[in-house]
Amino acid sequence: MKHNIGLFILLFCFSAIFFSQTASAVPGTTVIKLSEPELNGSISLEQAIKNRRSIRQFTPEPLNIDQVAQLCWSAQGITDEEKGLRAAPSAGAIYPVQLYVALPDGLYLYNPEDHTLEKKIDRDIKPMLYTASFKQKAVQESPCIFIIAAFEKMLEAKYRGKGERFASLEAGHIAQNMLLQAVTLGLGSFPVGGFASDSVAKICKFPDRLVPLYLICVGNPIEKPSLVPAIVSMRNIASMSKQPRSIHSKRVIIILAEKRFNDADYFDVEETFQIAGISPEIASSKTGEVKGSGRNVATATKLVKDIKVDDYDAFIFIGGLGVKQFFDDRGALNLVRQANEQKKILAAIGNAPGIFARARIINGKNIACSPVERGKVTEAGADWKRTLLEVDDNIITAVGGDSARRFGSAVLTALRRQD
Numbered sequence: 001m002k003h004n005i006g007l008f009i010l011l012f013c014f015s016a017i018f019f020s021q022t023a024s025a026v027p028g029t030t031v032i033k034l035s036e037p038e039l040n041g042s043i044s045l046e047q048a049i050k051n052r053r054s055i056r057q058f059t060p061e062p063l064n065i066d067q068v069a070q071l072c073w074s075a076q077g078i079t080d081e082e083k084g085l086r087a088a089p090s091a092g093a094i095y096p097v098q099l100y101v102a103l104p105d106g107l108y109l110y111n112p113e114d115h116t117l118e119k120k121i122d123r124d125i126k127p128m129l130y131t132a133s134f135k136q137k138a139v140q141e142s143p144c145i146f147i148i149a150a151f152e153k154m155l156e157a158k159y160r161g162k163g164e165r166f167a168s169l170e171a172g173h174i175a176q177n178m179l180l181q182a183v184t185l186g187l188g189s190f191p192v193g194g195f196a197s198d199s200v201a202k203i204c205k206f207p208d209r210l211v212p213l214y215l216i217c218v219g220n221p222i223e224k225p226s227l228v229p230a231i232v233s234m235r236n237i238a239s240m241s242k243q244p245r246s247i248h249s250k251r252v253i254i255i256l257a258e259k260r261f262n263d264a265d266y267f268d269v270e271e272t273f274q275i276a277g278i279s280p281e282i283a284s285s286k287t288g289e290v291k292g293s294g295r296n297v298a299t300a301t302k303l304v305k306d307i308k309v310d311d312y313d314a315f316i317f318i319g320g321l322g323v324k325q326f327f328d329d330r331g332a333l334n335l336v337r338q339a340n341e342q343k344k345i346l347a348a349i350g351n352a353p354g355i356f357a358r359a360r361i362i363n364g365k366n367i368a369c370s371p372v373e374r375g376k377v378t379e380a381g382a383d384w385k386r387t388l389l390e391v392d393d394n395i396i397t398a399v400g401g402d403s404a405r406r407f408g409s410a411v412l413t414a415l416r417r418q419d
């Protein structure tokens with residue numbers, strides 16, 4: 001797939017200006033809005049403490065973005081909005097620590113204020129972190145490495161001579177939160193203190209005086225932990241008897257217009273799935289190259305008319321000027337109706353929820369979409385919301401632009417919850 005990077009950046013800048021969540025981001029940088037944290041996990045703190053072990057053997061499977069989000073929140077998330085206090089304690093509430101995460105596609109900085117990840121380096125730096133940690137084999141095999149770093153000098157003004165010690169103590173608090181959170185997510189993890197701090201700072205292109213203190217390696221353990229939640233509600237017992245299918249076995253199809261689909265939304269959604277280790281199929285009204293508004297191309301391998309509802313778990317329609325071709329396409333509208341009858345996940349972004357309106361499947365639903373389709377959506381009996389993203393039962397809709405990654409994450413969450 002060829003990327004027209006210039007246009008992509010232009011579209012991104014536009015959306016960054018248009019939507020407030022990324023107001024703090026430098027225009028042109030990739031910023032991922034993370035999903036809200038899960039606050040009702042089914043594993044108790046005692047069980048997490050009891051079961052935490054340093055696990056160093058992982059499958060190559062990457063973490064999904066919601067797991068990364070939850071780990072970031074456990075480390076540095078804002079837990080008192082009013083006072084701006086965070087998940088882990090900090091001497092004088094100074095918060096000198098910065099959390100970075102090295103994923104297969106690059107290095108990201110976690111911004112607790114807006115719960116986002118901001119891309120800092122656009123390539124996999126994990127092999128270099130492996131070298132900097134004296135070639136520890138387990139580091140090499142980790143699909144996700146968090147770097148806890150601190151501006152120790154920030155503490156010195158108030159706590160003279162104690163900056164180094166207090167920063168390390170804070171890193172320890174953060175690390176423990178993450179290690180325990182990893183247990184509750186069914187992930188394996190281990191902390192790493194054995195690394196060359198200067199090398200890690202250099203590899204991560206840290207600003208002056210930001211000192212790497214601790215690495216936390218996380219992945220899917222080769223041996224699944226036999227963790228039984230300590231408190232099991234009746235609802236959980238019912239759901240435990242049915243083993244959900246792994247997220248990687250879920251089948252997703254993205255439907256693009258033959259011409260002028262919204263490139264930026266498509267790439268954001270695609271990337272969200274790629275990070276989670278899922279490669280969606282692409283369908284259109286023709287196979288081969290299909291063109292986005294910015295002349296980026298994608299390759300469709302399936303015709304919309306040949307899509308069999310039974311073959312997929314989620315159907316994603318990307319908006320754009322060209323999406324109108326599906327508004328009166330009987331094949332597309334029937335596909336949507338059949339998928340809805342089977343309660344499959346139906347997701348649409350931008351003006352694409354207009355397809356759902358014309359298929360008459362959104363009566364009584366909450367729908368987010370671009371204002372151009374507001375009339376049709378309302379006419380179909382739906383409640384058009386001014387929000388960026390709506391999840392209503394099996395129907396997931398979003399405005400597009402800045403909400404595209406959250407939209408992709410919402411589809412992933414829905415897939416995870418499916419039987």
Ligand SMILES: Cc1cc2nc3c(=O)[nH]c(=O)nc-3n(C[C@H](O)[C@H](O)[C@H](O)COP(=O)(O)O)c2cc1C
Binds near residue numbers: 052056136190194
């Ligand atoms: C400060 C600190 C540094 C550590 N550094 C490493 C390391 O570089 N590599 C590693 O594999 N484990 C490292 N560990 C993990 C310990 O080896 C591990 O906690 C210990 O063996 C006890 O096992 P457990 O974590 O399963 O209870 C470190 C632990 C601490 C507290």
